[in-house]
Amino acid sequence: xxxxxxxxxxxxEKRQKDFNCSIGFAMTVIGSKWRAIILWHILKNSxxxxxxxxxxxxNISHKVLAEELKKxxxxxxxxxxxxxxxxxxxxxxxxxxxxxxxxxxxxxxxWGKEHMN
Amino acid sequence: xxxxxxxxxxxxEKRQKDFNCSIGFAMTVIGSKWRAIILWHILKNSxxxxxxxxxxxxNISHKVLAEELKKxxxxxxxxxxxxxxxxxxxxxxxxxxxxxxxxxxxxxxxWGKEHMN
DNA sequence: CGGGATCCCCCATGATACTG
DNA sequence: CAGTATCATGGGGGATCCCG
Numbered sequence: 001x002x003x004x005x006x007x008x009x010x011x012x013e014k015r016q017k018d019f020n021c022s023i024g025f026a027m028t029v030i031g032s033k034w035r036a037i038i039l040w041h042i043l044k045n046s047x048x049x050x051x052x053x054x055x056x057x058x059n060i061s062h063k064v065l066a067e068e069l070k071k072x073x074x075x076x077x078x079x080x081x082x083x084x085x086x087x088x089x090x091x092x093x094x095x096x097x098x099x100x101x102x103x104x105x106x107x108x109x110x111w112g113k114e115h116m117n
Numbered sequence: 118x119x120x121x122x123x124x125x126x127x128x129x130e131k132r133q134k135d136f137n138c139s140i141g142f143a144m145t146v147i148g149s150k151w152r153a154i155i156l157w158h159i160l161k162n163s164x165x166x167x168x169x170x171x172x173x174x175x176n177i178s179h180k181v182l183a184e185e186l187k188k189x190x191x192x193x194x195x196x197x198x199x200x201x202x203x204x205x206x207x208x209x210x211x212x213x214x215x216x217x218x219x220x221x222x223x224x225x226x227x228w229g230k231e232h233m234n
Numbered sequence: 235c236g237g238g239a240t241c242c243c244c245c246a247t248g249a250t251a252c253t254g
Numbered sequence: 255c256a257g258t259a260t261c262a263t264g265g266g267g268g269a270t271c272c273c274g
Contacts (some may be wrong), residue, residue, distance in 0.1 A: 022229025087255040110140025204235040
């Protein structure tokens, strides 16, 4: 049973209207400096915690990571599960929509590996 | 015979260092608001002219299109061929490196189509 | 026709400090 | 541990005018 809630993309009409192009729309979803990397880490490591993400993504600032996680959640690409413990514990997981980006990010990853060296 | 010149990526070390991640590196190449769309048009339409690109990409400004074309050329993703005529004529074509991004952009396009509506 | 040159604005990114 | 709150800044992006 799948209980995850996949809402509409925020500003969906605006995103569509600005580009009238599916690549442009896709770039509004993953096309920031860090968003694709963050999502990739979460796709590769389910139940990953905030601190693990921070360690796994060198050079990202604390503020940007927190903001991007909220945006990814707003786009229903990931879910956030908070455990009421001391100290706090938070886990991030991909939604089915997030997982639907696996092929795209995987191609991006392959291309990058082949061309960055 | 292939005479195209594929140079190193400008700022290659910096791009590598900033991310230490192949997805991050790839995003420095296609991850701006318009670059992926422009490259996609050129991949789909060889010998495309500046004016055709401008018409084919709604809402892009003149300045940004000209700038991004120069960046794509600097990254050896496209070539620019200028014909010494009056009025001027300029054609853009993908390089083999540009064509190597076809799979990535195609996946991005497919994903966008499936999720933007 | 295919640009360059200027001016300007906003937002993504970043640094730092504070909190439950 | 996993966040908010604030402030500063650089450059991506846009509008407009000029040019061979």
